[in-house]
Amino acid sequence: MSLLQGRLHDIHSQLTKGELSVVDLVQESLSQIQSTDEKVKAFLHVGEEQAVEHAKQLDEQLQGAAQRGLLFGLPAGIKDNIVTQGMRTTCASRFLENYDPIYDASVVKKLKDAQAVAIGKLNLDEFAMxxxxxxxxxxxxxxxxxxxxxxxxxxxxxxxxxxxxxVYFSLGSDTGGSIRQPAAYCGVVGLKPTYGLVSRFGLVAFASSLDQIGPITKNVEDAAYVMQAIAGHDDRDSTSAHVDIPDYLSALSGDVKGLKIGVPKEYLGEGIDPQVKEAVLAALKVYEQMGAQWEEVSLPHTEYAVAAYYLLASSEASSNLARYDGVRYGIRSDQAENLMELYTKSRSEGFGPEVKRRIMLGTYALSSGYYDAYYLKAQKVRTLIKQDFDQVFEKYDVIMGPTAPTTAFKIGSQINDPLTMYLNDICTIPINLAGLPAISIPCGHVDGLPVGLQVIGKAFDEANVLRVAHAFEQQTDFHKQRPTL
Incomplete structure (x- = not known):
């Protein structure tokens, strides 16, 4: 078994006893990348020399009595829209293919303080779109x-x-489901924290009122470890919340007796694959056997969530991406003969089709004469969606449903159908609009592809979300199943 598949406690024990070194862990990660990434293509950049050098420094600390971080020696991957000093950050865009940041994002600094080892930068949809x-x-x-x-x-x-x-774990960003949906498709655990709990400083902005950084891990316990390291207030992020950070690990009791679960009928209705629904209902039975109760509830404004989200997110993207003009950083067209051509040609050459689509939609929604009809109305719908959640949480401890309406689809099957692609996020988008925490955990398979169960909590109640998700893991083995490459 790969060293990276072991439990965190076991790895820490082996490191402490000298049975394992950080260099061993990093070399295992690099070896696994070398043997599998030609097929998977997860990495855009691997910082091999930096990672090995960092591992050697940590091994020197092992010899002494130095205090060790929560994630000591663990190889981590960083989504390539989170800036890293000395490691290129491209957002998977031609526009930034030559951008080398001169500072670390706050979460990257926190990982370094926790003594994790950044292995490289991971692929994404351009600018997370x-x-x-x-x-x-x-x-x-x-x-x-x-x-x-x-x-x-x-x-x-x-x-x-x-x-x-x-890698042992990775960081992603979630604007409308971008941590939870891929976690569900790939059979791993993905946590989207409450908006403001994890600093966005150094995250390349897509939609600033929706973006949130979070962990992707093999199991819920590891998600708790990573959250312990990255959560907390940051003066450099004006939206960062002043809240006390609890001990997430101590919340993992395995006990959910008396838990009240709300299951929105909108999350199990039209458009949800019957086999996905079956897997979610089977997971709810597991909770029943543990002493929890569930009832059907309603989030009536869910049907408007996708429309509201794409208006709001695209509007914020239009504003945030205005800085990419070919003047200050990023690529610059060499075909321009004047300033206006420099802007238009640089943006035309630098951005891909999906980014252009969202910039155009957002600019239209914000334009004079349409702002009230589209953007302002979408903001009002966002308020109604948040109120739906508030009302359900008056009676229930958590909300559950599928993370995505289907399992993963074939490459190329939906790329030319943006509307169908957007509707894949119907179960995740409302949570971002409301700013709530949610986690996706594996709960079954359909035709060999994983199904994700989504657990949604009250704002800043990550400890409870992790507790509920962890309890399910204690009764099942879906989180232990791994693909064969």
């Missing part, structure tokens, strides 16, 4: 469970790398 990884300007990541299928997106590289055993 997409749900299949097919919108990357450089390559299409493949699902390790079946290489003909997508890994999901936009954090497809982050999920695929963990599923393929290339």
């Amino acid at each position: 997409g749900g299949s990884n097919e919108n990357s300007a450089f390559q299409t990541t493949r699902n390790p469970w079946n290489l003909d299928y997508v890994p999901g997106g936009s954090s497809g590289g982050s999920a695929a790398s963990v599923a393929a055993g290339q």
Whole structure:
């Protein structure tokens, strides 16, 4: 068995006893990447020399009495829209293919403080816009469970790398489901924290009121470890919340007796694959056997979530991506003869079709005469969606349903149908609009492809979300199943 498939406690024990070195872990990661990434294509950049050098420094600390971080020595992958000093950050876009950041994102700094080892940068849909990884300007990541299928997106590289055993854990970003949906497709655990719990400083902005960084791991316990390391207030992020960070690990009691679960009828209705629904209902039976109760509830404004999201997210993207003009950084067209041509040609050459589509939609929604009709109305719908969740949480501890309406789809099957692609996020988008925490955990398989169960919690109640998800893992072995490459 790969060293990277072991439990964190076991790895720490072996490191402490001298049975294992950090260099061993890093070399195992690099070896796994070398042997599998030609098929999976999860990585855009591997920082081999930096990783090995960092591992040697950590091994020197092992010899002394130095305090060790939570994630000491563990190889980690970083989604390529999170900036890393000394490691190129491209957002999987031609526009930034030559961008070398001069600073680390706050989460990267926190991982370094926890003494994890950054192995490299992971593929995504360009500027995190997409749900299949097919919108990357450089390559299409493949699902390790079946290489003909997508890994999901936009954090497809982050999920695929963990599923393929290339890294111990990874970081992704979630704007409308971009951590949870690929985690479901790849049979791993993906946690989208409450908006404001994890700093966005150094995350290349897509939609600033929706984006959130979170972990993708092999199991819920590891997600708790990573959250312990990356959560907390950051003065450099104006949206960062001032909240106390609990001990997430101590919450993993395995006990859910008396838990009240709300299951939205909208998440199990039209458009949900019958076999996915069956897997979710089977998971709910497991919770019943543990002493929890579930009832059908309603989130009536769910049907408007996708429309509201794509108006709001595209509007914010239009604003955030205005800085890419060919002047300050990124590529610059050499075909321009004046300033206006420099803007238009640089953006035309640098951005891919999906990014252009969203910029155009967002610019239209924000334009004079349409702002009230589209953007303002979408904001009002967002408020109604949040109120739906607030009302359900008055009676229930958590909300559950499928993470995605189907399992992973074949590469190329939906790329020319944007509307169908957008509807794949129907179960995840409302959570981002409401700013709530949610986790996707494996709960079954359909035709050899994983199914994800989504557990949604109250704002800043990650400890409870992790507890509920962990309890399910204690009764099942879906999280232990790995693809064969």
